[in-house]
Amino acid sequence: MGKVTGFMEFDRISEQNIPPQERLKNYKEFVLHLSDDEAKKQGARCMDCGIPFCTTGCPINNIIPDWNDLIYNQNWEEAIEVLHSTNNFPEFTGRLCPAPCEAACTLNINDDAVGIKSIEHAIIDKAWENNWVKPLIPTHKTNKKIAIVGSGPAGMAAAQQLARVGHAVTVYEKNDRIGGLLRYGIPDFKMEKTHIDRRMKQMEAEGVVFKVNQNIGENVKPDELTNNYDAVILAGGAEHPRDLPVPGRELNGVMFAMNFLPQQNKVVAGDKLQNQILATDKHVVVIGGGDTGSDCVGTSNRHHATSVTQFELMPQPPVKENKEMVWPNWPLKLRTSSSHEEGCERDWSVTTKSFVGENGNVKEIIAARVEWKDGKITEVPNSEFKMKADLVLLAMGFVSPQQKMLDLFGVDKDQRGNVKATTEGKEAYITSKAKVFAAGDIRRGQSLIVWAIREGRQCARAVDEFLMGTSTLPR
Template sequence: MGKPTGFMELRRLNEVSLPVAERLKNYREFVQPLADEQAAIQGARCMDCGIPFCTSGCPVNNIIPDWNDLVYRGNWKQALDVLHSTNNFPEFTGRVCPAPCEAACTLNINDDAVGIKSIEHAIIDKGWEQGWVVPLPAQKKTGKKVAIVGSGPAGLACAQQLARAGHDVVVFEKNDRIGGLLRYGIPDFKFEKSHIDRRIEQMRAEGVEFRVNQQVGEDVPAQKLKDEFNAVVLTGGAEQARDLPAPGRELSGVHFAMEFLPQQNKVVAGDVLPQQISASGKHVVVIGGGDTGSDCVGTSIRQGAASVTQIEVMPRPAEQENKALTWPNWPLKLRTSSSQEEGCTRDWSVTTKAFLGANGKVEKLSCVRVEWNAGKMVEMPGSEFEIQADLVLLAMGFVSPVQKVLDAFGVEKDGRGNAKAATDGAGCYKTSADKVFAAGDMRRGQSLIVWAIREGRQAARAVDETLMGFSDLPR
């Protein structure tokens, strides 16, 4: 490495966020990327550890030590080339990935991990600023046609790889804009949609065709795709939300997170929604302590909620993980998101017994505290309490893809309702249906953006290999 002793001499430098009062005024991104000099210093902390666990901790297997060293030496364009060799969309992951690579960093055993995500963010932003990110159209066309169903990160990665291999690729999206959950599941203050738009333009220049408002399995018959294309890749999200069938669930004011979040994204994009679900002036309760719940918190605060409370059925995690026990795996520990920092009351080991209200509208939650014994949840006697709630947002995760798409293609499912397909061997990513492949959340269930990109890339290679008998695409 360029600075063999850098990890001993230099401290981790985190990206800076705008003050809360300033960032709450709008829905723009508020994280300030590192300056070139700062990124170079952080790259110098990469410790030439011999076995880069960061690379194996990263689902797309980013070649992290290499581009850390290149940034340290000022070779930014070469660093971008190395970054793009494993990741089609580092501006996506550099903003919204939770960075399992940093958890796996060897320096993280007894010190602060290298700021890998911030360096990635800096590399790709410089790439766009300098005009280094350009279309890479195929030099020769194969004459094969591939349909991609779903335009989230898995679908986009798969489409770009197949187009660069020379295939004619058409992406079908049920919504009015391309991007899947990137577009309508992540708030703009975490991820502005211009990042998707410029990648779409790059992909169009590479030959990818995008068709929106296309509900495959309904207005677009599954058989039509199988007849017109040499292969079909199902890359939709795990959109079947986990419900909470407690008494009073039917009351007005109780919504799934994915009924609430996309509406605000549409408004930011310029749409007019006369019946928008709004947190303005309301006491909001978010049920679920994960990223989707956090997105509901930040959006509710920006809409002007009177109060925001977030409850979680699991116990409060430890402040610090036992690194000797968990490293290099992703640790369970207390994390506070930027949205939670903005003014949210959090509570753990709480379950909802009923939604209470009057005149058909929710007014309160009836809750009880729980303990976990041998993996089983036990209610604590005498711990019942109520929470004022004018708006309740259910953010408890997702259980499976929407079944009607899989049913339309006659795809065999696993025990969780996902498309059944292996990820290795001769038939990797192939489903039980002829010509039909599956990748991303459609195959593995709810997961991270980096897993979606990885599976999209690997499925592209599997399709290319099936159609051509071989593939030069990376796996």
Template sequence: MGKITGFMEFRRLSEHSLPVAERLKNYQEFIPRLSDQQTSVQGSRCMDCGIPFCTTGCPVNNIIPDWNDLVYRGNWKQALDVLHSTNNFPEFTGRICPAPCEAACTLTINDDAVGIKSIEHAIIDKGWEEGWVTPQPAQTKSGKRIAVVGSGPAGLACAQQLARVGHDVVVFEKNDRIGGLLRYGIPDFKLEKSHIDRRIEQMRAEGVEFRVEQHIGVQVSAQKLKDEFDAVVLTGGAEQPRDLPVPGRELQGVHFAMEFLPQQNRVVAGDVVPDQIKATGKHVVVIGGGDTGSDCVGTSNRQGAASVTQFEVMPRPPEQENKPLIWPYWPMKLRTSSSHDEGCHRDWAVATKELTGNNGKVEKLHAVRVEWKDGKMQEVPGSEIEMKADLVLLAMGFVSPVPQILEAFGVEKDGRGNAKAVTDGAGYYQTSVDKVFAAGDMRRGQSLVVWAIREGRQAARAVDEYLMGSSSLPL
């Protein structure tokens, strides 16, 4: 695949980012795609490794060596077709996926991995530029009607697959715009919403109907959906956040990340948000070291925070993973995001003990350093920390879907509060309720956009088989 000696001749070229001072002025994306020539050279680095672990490292099983080779040889349209054969929305994953495929690349054993994510980004962006991404409406209709609840990546992937084999699909979204957590959970500087909008237009042309401000179990009864549709697929996000049960949690200025982030997305979209939670001029503390916390950091800096600090309760990861021990699996190592580069003090092994303030508003955060022994967290004596905190953002992950929707359908839950449904064997993706399916975060819990797309695609095949007895959709 690629050029036989390409991995020895060429170094990995990462995508260029605009300077920090420039990108902090707005909420636009700041990582342009590689040029055609640069992408071709990067594609040439793909080794003829025999067993492409990158494909198994990728949750949607992208056929990565094939489109690397096609880009190297200048066959861009064919590369796009191969990319779309496994991934409905590569413009999403090419921007916000952490690229577990690159961690599994054979070349990464003793060198820099092939720049798979940047190549994917370039292929799909060129596809849109050239007008190659067009609607694919079904030639015949099945007469079956399917409701998809939730319009995030799992719901959109499921709906598009089902529409393309002739089913009438209606997507229900509780918010005022389509996109789920893609729309209101990810900042625009990481994913501009125009990418969602043009996919929605493509899907409308393929026959998908979208209904917004339709909160199932609140504005629309679950029974109504079961009565009116031949199948229902639950694809909502894991939106139940993990809370911080410490004294002072009730003070003003302490918010979940998903109270803070969506408001700025709405403002960028042109909405007026009364009493918007803003970091302007404030000392911001973000609790939680993952991607959501990083998004809070980037947004706070753009709003003009006086300072931004991010705490993580787990120990600081190593700078480099132990490749012989870990490869080809996802490594635990220190990851620094573009938002961290924009200005942030980071600290690890810190546990918040209390929040204090005056007149009902938070002013200080009190914490202590911790260490982990025998899998248990212990406080380090004499390590107390006190710092200014005008805005505290809780970004400690999500524990489950909001339970009301599962309860509205009477769906059995697993031990973590997700919809209980298996992904293989008979009745895969089916819940305990007849003709009700579940996929994405609704079934597996908080996860990556690429896992959501995978499960949405697989659930679409499961529904198609359930309704028609067999399916031509890929598994």
């Protein structure tokens, strides 16, 4: 723990942001990490609460009280060692994780949880600044070869863990750069891609080989991997988006969010794109109230859209949850992202009925109000309304992984179309096909980065045990 009386002496300190009018001018990160003194005070607030619910609230079970205490005592170098013991990529989670650990913090009962995520952010940034993040070169080689399909957080975590115990690991990525949806789904203003690039360099020094433009079923056959490697890990994302089959869906300007967001990432990376989809001078409607929808809002504002509106089918959540009912679990409550603060009209309990076009281009959206009755969504009578819409971005989540690759590997699937594999026992993470494993969203469905890292690490241990009979890797 930190200071015994710290939680009574110090208030929660939030990270500072560059003002919206400034940050909208570019695609750079705008969240400023805590100063050493601010981080010390946040660490001091960690209580001797007996049961660290924060640790169980965190999917990767970060040892949060330990590094809070280390930061209170300004022992930064040991803090990054403790943080790295459970989390391969705290620079990802310290920027992108919604922080279920803070929801579970005992201080959150009073609505002022320890700023765990901000401390994590400060620790990893200081570690990179001081050159404390170094390759961990294996002391021996096992002569075992592993192929990992997908270079998102699950694939990267599995690759790093397996390389560090001496296996020869090759990561296959279908896109032209490594990182999966971290690279081409998360806007740069939330996480600049230099964070992925320097982790790649570390992992390459540890022995990981990265191959891009490797598409299963096109230039890579599943048999090539299963025949040439001792184990294969499927670590792709849940990339099959939920569609909206209403009249007018075929109009130009009605598209999936993931046809919109990656283009801007590529432009920021220096690529020259022809016919980039831009929100400039357009009335933009984002359908879907989650993180992807929020990313569309932030990107559209940086394009200088005329207006940005976000629809959500579900009712507006309460501003404040009932702590006695939900703590220490993740609460349902109204969440306003930094992109919303930059400019956006939000509307709840709205269903989209159709799109209206002109010369093949969307110009208007027809929607209506809905309400819940007897456990079902019903349209409110006489509630239909119209709205200008030159660009409609569908951000309603992802229903499953892309099925083609799973069919090519011939693995069994669950009822949702994910790869069927358990997480427990001797069969952990292994699929119905011999020596083929699965981890991350491809197995569990659309989820958080922290869950992907957890599954990648656990799958790495399962593969190591499968190949060697035993493993020193942590679960």
